[in-house]
Amino acid sequence: MMNLTEENIYKPYKMRIEKITEEAPGIRTFRLVFADASDAEKFSFKTGQFGLYSVFGVGESTFCIASAPTRKGYIECTFRQAGLVTGELARREEGDIIGFRGPYGNVFPIDEWRGKNLVFIAGGIALPPLRSVICNVLDLRENYKNITIIYGARTPNDLVYKQELAEWEKISNVKLVTTVDPGGQTPEWKGEVGFVPAVLEKTNPSCENTIALVCGPPIMIKLTLPVLEKLGFSQDNIYTTLENRMKCGVGKCGRCNVGKIFVCKDGPVFKLSDLNKMPQEY
Amino acid sequence: MEKLINIARGLLESGKVKTIIGYVEGPTGRIRAAFIRKPEECSKLLINQNCIQNLAVYLLKPEIREFGRPAVIANIATQRSVLQLAQECQIADGEIDVIGFYAGNTIVEFKNFTEIEQRLKEVKLELTSDDAKLIEKINAMDTKQKWQFWVDEFSRCIKCYACRSSCPMCYCSRCLCDCNQPQILSAPSHLLGNLEWHITRAMHLAGRCVACGDCGRACPVGIPLHILTMKIAEDVLKNFGKRAGTTLVKEYALSSFKNDDREDFIK
Amino acid sequence: MSSETKILKKSSVQKLIEILASANIRLMAPQKKGAALIFAETKSASEISYDHIQTDLSAKSVLFPQTEEILSYSYAGRDVNMKEREAESFPELVLFGARPCESSAIGLLNAVFTWDTQDVFFKTRLAKTTVITIGCKKFDEYCFCTSVGCSPADKRFSDIFMTPVSDEEFYVESLTKKGDDLIKRAAAVFTMANKTIDVEKELAKVPVLFDIDALNKKLPDLFNRVEIWKEQSLRCLGCGACAYACPACACFDIQDESGKEGGKRLRCWDSCGFSTFTLHTSGHNPRHIQAERWRQRVMHKFSYFKDRLKSIACVGCGRCSRNCPVDMNLSEHLKSLMEA
Numbered sequence: 001m002m003n004l005t006e007e008n009i010y011k012p013y014k015m016r017i018e019k020i021t022e023e024a025p026g027i028r029t030f031r032l033v034f035a036d037a038s039d040a041e042k043f044s045f046k047t048g049q050f051g052l053y054s055v056f057g058v059g060e061s062t063f064c065i066a067s068a069p070t071r072k073g074y075i076e077c078t079f080r081q082a083g084l085v086t087g088e089l090a091r092r093e094e095g096d097i098i099g100f101r102g103p104y105g106n107v108f109p110i111d112e113w114r115g116k117n118l119v120f121i122a123g124g125i126a127l128p129p130l131r132s133v134i135c136n137v138l139d140l141r142e143n144y145k146n147i148t149i150i151y152g153a154r155t156p157n158d159l160v161y162k163q164e165l166a167e168w169e170k171i172s173n174v175k176l177v178t179t180v181d182p183g184g185q186t187p188e189w190k191g192e193v194g195f196v197p198a199v200l201e202k203t204n205p206s207c208e209n210t211i212a213l214v215c216g217p218p219i220m221i222k223l224t225l226p227v228l229e230k231l232g233f234s235q236d237n238i239y240t241t242l243e244n245r246m247k248c249g250v251g252k253c254g255r256c257n258v259g260k261i262f263v264c265k266d267g268p269v270f271k272l273s274d275l276n277k278m279p280q281e282y
Numbered sequence: 283m284e285k286l287i288n289i290a291r292g293l294l295e296s297g298k299v300k301t302i303i304g305y306v307e308g309p310t311g312r313i314r315a316a317f318i319r320k321p322e323e324c325s326k327l328l329i330n331q332n333c334i335q336n337l338a339v340y341l342l343k344p345e346i347r348e349f350g351r352p353a354v355i356a357n358i359a360t361q362r363s364v365l366q367l368a369q370e371c372q373i374a375d376g377e378i379d380v381i382g383f384y385a386g387n388t389i390v391e392f393k394n395f396t397e398i399e400q401r402l403k404e405v406k407l408e409l410t411s412d413d414a415k416l417i418e419k420i421n422a423m424d425t426k427q428k429w430q431f432w433v434d435e436f437s438r439c440i441k442c443y444a445c446r447s448s449c450p451m452c453y454c455s456r457c458l459c460d461c462n463q464p465q466i467l468s469a470p471s472h473l474l475g476n477l478e479w480h481i482t483r484a485m486h487l488a489g490r491c492v493a494c495g496d497c498g499r500a501c502p503v504g505i506p507l508h509i510l511t512m513k514i515a516e517d518v519l520k521n522f523g524k525r526a527g528t529t530l531v532k533e534y535a536l537s538s539f540k541n542d543d544r545e546d547f548i549k
Numbered sequence: 550m551s552s553e554t555k556i557l558k559k560s561s562v563q564k565l566i567e568i569l570a571s572a573n574i575r576l577m578a579p580q581k582k583g584a585a586l587i588f589a590e591t592k593s594a595s596e597i598s599y600d601h602i603q604t605d606l607s608a609k610s611v612l613f614p615q616t617e618e619i620l621s622y623s624y625a626g627r628d629v630n631m632k633e634r635e636a637e638s639f640p641e642l643v644l645f646g647a648r649p650c651e652s653s654a655i656g657l658l659n660a661v662f663t664w665d666t667q668d669v670f671f672k673t674r675l676a677k678t679t680v681i682t683i684g685c686k687k688f689d690e691y692c693f694c695t696s697v698g699c700s701p702a703d704k705r706f707s708d709i710f711m712t713p714v715s716d717e718e719f720y721v722e723s724l725t726k727k728g729d730d731l732i733k734r735a736a737a738v739f740t741m742a743n744k745t746i747d748v749e750k751e752l753a754k755v756p757v758l759f760d761i762d763a764l765n766k767k768l769p770d771l772f773n774r775v776e777i778w779k780e781q782s783l784r785c786l787g788c789g790a791c792a793y794a795c796p797a798c799a800c801f802d803i804q805d806e807s808g809k810e811g812g813k814r815l816r817c818w819d820s821c822g823f824s825t826f827t828l829h830t831s832g833h834n835p836r837h838i839q840a841e842r843w844r845q846r847v848m849h850k851f852s853y854f855k856d857r858l859k860s861i862a863c864v865g866c867g868r869c870s871r872n873c874p875v876d877m878n879l880s881e882h883l884k885s886l887m888e889a
Contacts, residue, residue, distance in 0.1 A: 002636035004673060009666045010619045010803070010814065011631065035628075056622045056629045057807030059462075083830035084462045097628045218833075244835065245827050247803045250666045253819070254800035255827055257845075258835070259772075260853035265665065279772050282835045310690045314876035315784040335875070345783060345839060435583055440606070440615050440793050440818065447788035448874050460825050469804045470616040470817035500874035502605055502790045504584025 012099030051102025068135035123216030207232035300350025338363030338450035353379035359494030362527025445497035489535035492527035607796035623811030649703035654796035691867030782843035789820030791869035
């Protein structure tokens with residue numbers, strides 16, 4: 001009985017679900033620990049990277065790693081129940097074993113951003129990839145100057161990471177602006193009311209020595225980019241993430257490409273200047 | 283040919299029709315579908331005994347319909363597909379123009395679908411001699427041999443779905459094989475999955491298949507799966523007295539209930 | 550590698566099969582199965598087809614099968630036990646009678662499966678397969694190998710190259726150690742060649758139909774000319790026949806199949822022509838019309854693959870065009886892109 005001569009790139013790590021947090025209707029966060037301690041020791045990742053999470057017997061789904069690499073001992077993913085695999089994942093309980101393959105993809109170049117101001121702009125379910133960066137830079141706070149977070153959702157209930165938002169609110173050298181869509185506010189809501197692009201304009205962060213990170217539904221991104229441009233941000237200083245249907249995660253199955261770029265290998269992190277060179281097929 | 287070209291040109295020039303779905307010859311001599319929108323290009327159109335592709339498969343494609351009102355140059359199988367699609371409420375009488383052609387280069391400009399229905403009463407859909415021989419061979423088999431025959435054939439299936447794609451009746455925008463909630467049909471090609479797919483499809487076509495044979499012709503590994511659906515069509519005729527593509531009356535063989543049906547379990 | 554050339558008689562192939570069988574090595578050769586000519590395990594030399602121009606499906610299924618088990622698992626309460634394939638589950642094979650185009654396409658599959666990370670399934674199968682290619686003495690109107698850098702005498706990725714020198718005999722050149730090992734193992738069926746043959750002279754000359762370098766340079770500018778892609782793809786039905794028949798297409802899907810006790814994860818063929826290939830769960834589809842999917846096929850093979858992996862991902866075998874139910878003739882479309 002001979003084993004294969006080399007590692008099977010499609011074989012996932014076994015992960016135990018340590019904690020499930022219901023973030024918002026239909027949206028959950030899993031805190032995962034490696035079932036095998038030796039896997040945990042070998043594993044590392046950088047912010048921006050993603051993985052393929054699987055329910056054995058059902059299939060795999062792609063989510064970013066939503067926790068920061070500075071927080072050791074676990075990884076986290078946040079997902080919305082939308083299809084077959086996410087539907088099955090939503091039925092898992094704490095203590096269950098699922099699979100994880102990763103880390104895949106490129107990274108946010110946070111080392112290059114030392115000494116700069118950072119503006120994070122996110123909408124709805126798109127906060128997870130940025131939450132990884134935010135936690136990472138907050139853990140290395142002295143390396144960065146002003147940090148501004150602008151995050152909006154349809155209603156207060158739809159905001160994810162309510163716990164983190166409460167924590168970030170309390171940090172004195174972090175400016176957090178949360179907003180809900182006009183008409184989405186409840187009587188208790190104390191934050192802004194308005195779509196994210198409008199709130200961004202109102203917040204008016206300086207573009208001087210600043211990197212902007214934007215993640216959100218396509219319509220939000222479409223309307224946010226002109227505001228950033230108006231505020232003076234150059235295309236080289238605006239970062240976003242793309243997502244596409246994925247199966248292998250390692251640039252072989254041929255489906256996640258945008259032109260000659262594979263979102264799983266050359267992304268998912270892209271500078272706006274790079275995106276504008278790519279065919280508009282996403 | 284002159285007559286056909288003139289009819290087609292006339293329809294385009296008058297603006298009544300925006301695209302002619304017909305046959306032209308490709309550079310290797312194969313006949314292929316074409317979508318003529320300019321009157322001067324009508325001279326490329328032809329009809330001959332090699333014009334066998336069922337062009338009705340294009341009648342529901344958005345890419346073709348966005349040109350505007352189509353006219354389809356229809357062989358007998360295509361005419362039957364038009365009637366069946368009308369029966370299934372996929373196209374309405376008056377929505378498209380149908381130019382039928384028959385052996386001996388007879389060309390008929392149909393004014394409406396009822397005329398097609400009338401004309402088809404006089405016309406028989408004939409089997410190719412290869413198909414007739416194969417059907418005879420299969421009919422001579424016992425059940426076990428028949429099963430083994432189809433198992434041997436379907437073991438070659440690679441799940442390319444050329445059969446489904448070429449069939450005018452497979453117009454479901456979300457085919458069962460594309461659904462994963464629940465996953466009724468498997469994606470990989472193993473014998474069981476292949477049999478599940480083909481038997482499911484054959485059953486979905488029971489009472490609807492017009493026996494054009496395009497599915498078998500499309501198969502890259504030469505599985506004669508059109509024979510399966512053709513034989514089921516014969517079974518439907520024998521048991522329910524109905525043949526697809528012959529009437530505009532909206533009455534499915536397998537899902538219309540009448541008080542005088544011979545099966546009484548539903549009562 | 551060995552400088553000695555040999556002769557193999559067709560009448561000796563049965564003995565070759567037997568010698569290989571005694572060492573548990575299977576011969577995969579072109580055979581008629583039903584109405585199709587495909588590569589299948591051959592136990593009797595009389596089943597082998599030699600006279601064809603191309604098989605219907607290519608030899609890629611020998612190295613990259615339609616369905617490949619990449620993982621299996623069994624449930625243990627809330628836990629799971631994963632099981633890996635054993636090396637023995639991959640058979641030792643001789644791929645006999647591949648055409649030079651599909652043998653050189655092995656290089657394209659290899660590029661996909663070994664760039665960056667290594668696909669152990671493809672690599673294991675390739676390592677366990679000896680490729681015997683038979684050069685082409687004839688071609689048809691669908692062949693365009695010479696337009697994409699291939700030819701009837703292309704020896705890339707062949708372990709042994711055989712040139713028909715008569716109806717009954719092949720002139721045999723061993724190109725690699727694997728080839729040498731096979732000839733040594735089956736020495737009884739190979740006889741010495743008593744003269745050297747100019748292989749190129751014996752084999753077909755396929756005319757070049759278009760300038761691939763010029764096309765490759767032109768394609769990025771054609772990306773946004775949607776009307777061209779629409780016009781070319783009007784009759785396309787969006788099936789997978791072209792991609793599945795193609796010896797160079799490697800796009801795949803990963804599917805789980807399971808029961809109560811456990812299940813398997815399978816890698817299976819997929820096609821960029823399918824409407825659901827890039828469909829997101831949200832319903833958004835970056836390539837939601839057939840024109841965009843047709844464009845992807847052409848751009849991937851003739852532009853992106855060259856940029857990323859330094860090759861044109863097509864060997865001009867013509868299978869896509871022969872198999873297409875609606876005569877989407879690739880070389881015709883490529884020529885028309887040159888004129889666009």
